[in-house]
Amino acid sequence: MAMASRTGRRTGFHAARLGRGLLVAAAVLGLGGTAQAAKDRLVVGMPVEPTGLDPTVAAPVSIGQVTWQNVYQGLTRVDRHGKVQPQLASGWTVSPDGLVYTFTLRDGVAFHDGTPFNAAAAKFSLDRARGADSTNPQKPYFEPIASVDAPDAKTLVVTLKRPVSDLTYRLGMPAAVMVASNSADANRTTPVGTGPFRFKAWAKGDRVELERFADYWDKAHAPALAQVTFRFLADPQAQAAALRAGDVDAFPEFSAPEIYTDFQKDKKFSTVVGNTELKMVAGMNNARKPFNDVRVRKALMMAVDRKALVEGAWSGFGTPIGSHYTPNDPGFVDTTGVLPYDPAKAKALLAQAGYPNGFTFTLKTPQMAYLSRSGEVLQAMLADVGVTVKIEPTEFPAKWVQEVFKDKAYDMTVMTHAEPLDIDIYARPNYYFNYNSPKFNAAYTAAATATDDAARTKAIGEAQRILAEEVPALFLFVMPKLGVWSAKVEGMWESEPVPSNDLTEVRWRD
């Protein structure tokens, strides 16, 4: 009977207690739920609906979270452990000077519409991403490319203006996926890629549906799922209700840690706390007094107990950081010890900088719960060293993007930065921190252009230490990935080295 199939998934008391009459009425009306769910369909919940489905033309990470690896693939891919793997390119060689990358492309790969994938398509994709009218969100990634050549169908030669140490990593990101010239313009609403799933439908405001691509090139890793639905539920209560009601099978990024603990106690669900690339930082306007004084910035950093902040703002989930890099990232060094929590020292440093009685400033906090809560905890901690924080709620994205990001009309703000390895933002002129450090720029450039791993690791470590010491922003913590899914689902990514919901290896256990 239809009802019976759902009993396994619901919690609490049983329908039978409400009396036979109701049950019969429900059955007559056909309200008792659908037939037993086939075990090759999965409904994945996401807090944010993507705007468009082409990660090569727009910035929101939710685009990649639906399409990357499921619909689109790259020359390389970043795996669940954050390591670079070959994908549409089966291998590559690098010239000794680090300037010429020669990729060998796979045979027998086709896009979902039948268009063959070859070196011409790869050249088109890279040239489109770096072209003059490109709105690619990672356009700077492609800027060092001098030329792209396709000497034959299976060979792609990328020549660089200067060495780029993490080129293959960058080519594994959502913004660098391969697209075909005949479908690229329509990808925004009807994505066509080479991945294991093809696009089926997008009911805007509600769901995106994908289905298994029968002619997928990688027979050895064909997906177990035949049908995948992404549903968009912003409200944590709605997310919890959808999981409990069995409407959604998996929520890889559950939004509310305080409800999450209930799921941890519930045997029907697997709960996995993973890492993300979401770095929460309190950016300061380095051009404004008193934040132009490094002693003040250091003092503020020392006034923040990052462990307590994680506890207060995010129920203890999350990893404190000392710089704009996460433990996922290649070359990570732990810099949380550079300016450890020490309110007494912070006060002394403030006095030294000429603020023995502290000062007052405004903190613009976007309305997302985790950001406004973090702002309140910061306010309390800074009050302990005599600094008064006035919190100004600032609607995200509209007001925040305008006032903080564009006009730089702010003292301090809180924001999560989602892009992996985006330490380069501190080297960008006119970025919203107004930070300009020749020392950091030198270290960053050395890391970005290194031609061997040892040199890169050394330089990127140096760059992290400089940020930890110069504190252009208060480095707070890396957001956790609070995954909840049916205990019968396996193969989900636990961490998120790249913002994605790669479903290639997901299956239902009997």
Add this chain to the structure above:
Amino acid sequence: MLAFAVRRFLGLVLTLAVMSAAIFLIMDVLPGDPAAIQLGTSARPDTLAALRQSMGLDQPAVVRYLAWMVGMARGDFGTSFTYGVPVAGLIAERLAVTVPLALMAIAFSTLIALPLGVIAAARSGSAVDYGASLFAQVCVAVPNFWIGLLLILLFSTQLGWFPAGGFPGWSAGIGAGLKALLLPAIALALPQSAILARVTRSAVLDVLNEDFVATARAKGLTRRAALWRHVVPNALVPVVTILGLQFSFLIAGAVLVENVFVLPGLGRLAFQALAQRDLLVIRDVVLLFAGLVVVVNFLVDMAYLALDPRLRGRG
């Protein structure tokens, strides 16, 4: 009577024209550049300028307003900034959810309120009357999104009978679609039905005291026959007025209820478009909402004429 209808219709057109200008002006002073929002933290001056131009944001306000009006007249509602698809199609998809939802809610609230109000009036002072009044008190006091949350808690997460939200689309079958709309329609209908029941009760009581009812009874009609044949039809004018007024509350309520139930309806579209500063979508949706309210008021006025012959002589 015709003159009355024509005057009302011209008023309707004028109202919409004033409204469109007001909506445009309000949108224009909203903080937040749509192009900058779309590019987010990856915005660079050159890409921002290119995007502003492609969105038509570099044009002066008057030109943009006229372009909007001309487009609307031609049936071209523009392209959504966020989704990159025509706004007309987007609105049509959403109307396919919101219109059935609103109709279901109106049907439920009328089906609950009319009998309840009539019976409460006919037996005023009885236990039924007090019961109905208590029901109305509770339903008026509780906001519809809260009722929605309670319904989800009971029927979705505890019993698992209904989806906790979302909409499978009419392509999944009429049954599945109606099932997804049932709880939200009830959440919308309950507060409405409370008000409607009270109005019905007092309207019926008023008419019951009229001389013509006594005449009808004196001519031998039973109490029940007099009630349904003479009292109820005469009590309908205030009821229809309230139904018309409630329509705008229904739209406001739909925004909240659609968000609680994650329904891809017009209310939720407006909500999301505002957050994303999808100006064309907000403008069109707000104008559509305003237009619906104005048109419904017009229809209510026309309904008076149909219901009450005494009004036809005026104007």
